[in-house]
Amino acid sequence: MRELERYDRQIRIMDLGVDGQLKLKDSRVLVVGVGGLGGVAAMYLAATGVGFIRIVDSGVLELNNLNRQIPYSEKDIGRLKVEAAAERLTSLNSDIVIEPIPQMITSENIDALLKDVDLVVDGLDNFEARLLVNDKCVELGIPFIHGAVYSFEGRLMTIIPGKTPCLRCLVPSPPLSHDIIPVIGPVPGVIGCLEALEAVKIITEMGKPFTDKILVFDGLSLEFTSIPISRSPNCPICSKYYLRQLE
Amino acid sequence: MKVVVKAYATIREAIDEYGRIMIELSDHATVKDLLDTLSRRFGERFNREVLETDGTLKKTVKVFVNGRDIEFINGLSTELDEGDEVVLIPPVAGG
Numbered sequence: 001m002r003e004l005e006r007y008d009r010q011i012r013i014m015d016l017g018v019d020g021q022l023k024l025k026d027s028r029v030l031v032v033g034v035g036g037l038g039g040v041a042a043m044y045l046a047a048t049g050v051g052f053i054r055i056v057d058s059g060v061l062e063l064n065n066l067n068r069q070i071p072y073s074e075k076d077i078g079r080l081k082v083e084a085a086a087e088r089l090t091s092l093n094s095d096i097v098i099e100p101i102p103q104m105i106t107s108e109n110i111d112a113l114l115k116d117v118d119l120v121v122d123g124l125d126n127f128e129a130r131l132l133v134n135d136k137c138v139e140l141g142i143p144f145i146h147g148a149v150y151s152f153e154g155r156l157m158t159i160i161p162g163k164t165p166c167l168r169c170l171v172p173s174p175p176l177s178h179d180i181i182p183v184i185g186p187v188p189g190v191i192g193c194l195e196a197l198e199a200v201k202i203i204t205e206m207g208k209p210f211t212d213k214i215l216v217f218d219g220l221s222l223e224f225t226s227i228p229i230s231r232s233p234n235c236p237i238c239s240k241y242y243l244r245q246l247e
Numbered sequence: 248m249k250v251v252v253k254a255y256a257t258i259r260e261a262i263d264e265y266g267r268i269m270i271e272l273s274d275h276a277t278v279k280d281l282l283d284t285l286s287r288r289f290g291e292r293f294n295r296e297v298l299e300t301d302g303t304l305k306k307t308v309k310v311f312v313n314g315r316d317i318e319f320i321n322g323l324s325t326e327l328d329e330g331d332e333v334v335l336i337p338p339v340a341g342g
Contacts, residue, residue: 033342035342036341036342037342038342122342123342124342125340125341125342126340127338127340130340147342148338148339148340148341149339149341149342150256150339150340150341151256151260153255153256153339155338155339170309170338171307172306172307173306173307175305175307175337175338175340177340181339181340181341182341183341188341188342214336216255216336218255218266227314227334227336228314228315228316230316230318230319
C-alpha cells in the first residue's frame with residue numbers, strides 16, 4: 001500500500017501503471033560517478049522507484065562540488081561521496097536498495113561492478129573511464145546512457161549494444177583533458193535528469209531511447225540540438241561485436 | 248559564397264562568444280579550405296582545439312555539414328555550397 005501511495009502520480013500515467021512500476025522495482029542500475037550528473041540521476045532513479053541502485057565513486061566531497069552536486073550538504077564535506085549519497089538516497093526512498101561502492105572504476109574491477117545490472121548511467125568526468133565502461137557495456141550487451149557537461153553545455157547519448165553506435169564511434173580515443181572542467185551548476189542537473197529519464201524509458205519499455213544521435217544542450221540559448229551519429233566502420237569495439245552478431 | 252559555422256564547447260570559446268559565425272569562401276571550397284580559413288583567422292587557440300600538431304583534423308572533433316558527418320561524405324574534401332551549415336563538435340568530459 002505504501003508503495004502504491006508513493007508512486008501514485010506515475011502509476012496513473014497511461015501505459016505505465018502498476019506493471020511499469022513493478023519493472024522499475026525489479027530493475028538494477030549502476031550509476032558510475034555520483035557527482036553533478038550521477039548524483040542527480042541517482043536521486044531521480046531512487047525517487048522513481050528503481051529497486052536496486054549501485055553507486056560507484058572513490059571521491060571525497062569538497063566545497064567546490066557543491067555548486068552542482070545537489071545530493072550533498074556542507075556537513076558532508078570530507079566524507080566519501082558514495083557514503084553520503086547512500087544516506088541521502090535511502091532517506092529519499094527506504095523501499096529500495098542502495099549499494100555504495102567507494103572505488104574508482106578500472107579494468108580490474110569493472111566486471112564485478114557491472115555484474116547483474118540492467119543498465120549503466122554515466123556520471124563520470126573523464127573519457128578514459130567512459131570508454132572503459134562503453135567498451136565493457138558493448139561486450140556484455142548492457143545499455144549505457146552517456147552524459148557529459150562543459151560550461152553551459154551538456155551532451156547525452158544512449159547506447160544499446162548490438163543495435164546502435166557506441167561512444168567510441170563518436171570519440172575513438174580519450175581526448176586530452178583540461179585539468180579542471182568549468183561547469184555551471186544547473187547544466188549537470190538538466191543532463192542528469194535526462195539520463196534518469198532515459199533509464200526509466202528503457203526499463204519500462206516506453207517511448208524511444210535517444211540512440212543514433214547525440215543531444216547537444218546549449219544552456220546559453222536554451223536550445224536542444226540533436227545530431228545524427230552513425231556507427232563508425234572503423235570502431236574497434238562495436239564492429240567486433242556487430243560482426244559476432246552476424247556470425 | 249558564405250557558409251555558417253557553428254561551434255561548441257572549447258571550439259566555441261576559440262572562435263566566438265556565441266559560437267556561430269558567417270565565413271566567406273571561394274566557390275567550390277572544401278571543409279579543409281574552411282578549416283584553413285578559420286585557422287588563419289583565429290590562430291593558435293583554434294588550432295589547439297581542432298587540429299593535431301601535423302595540421303590534420305583531431306579524431307575526437309566531429310564535423311557535420313548540414314547535419315551529416317563528413318566521415319560519411321567526402322571527409323575534409325567535402326565540397327561546400329552557399330548557405331551550408333558546418334558544425335564543429337569536440338567531446339566534453341565534465342560530470
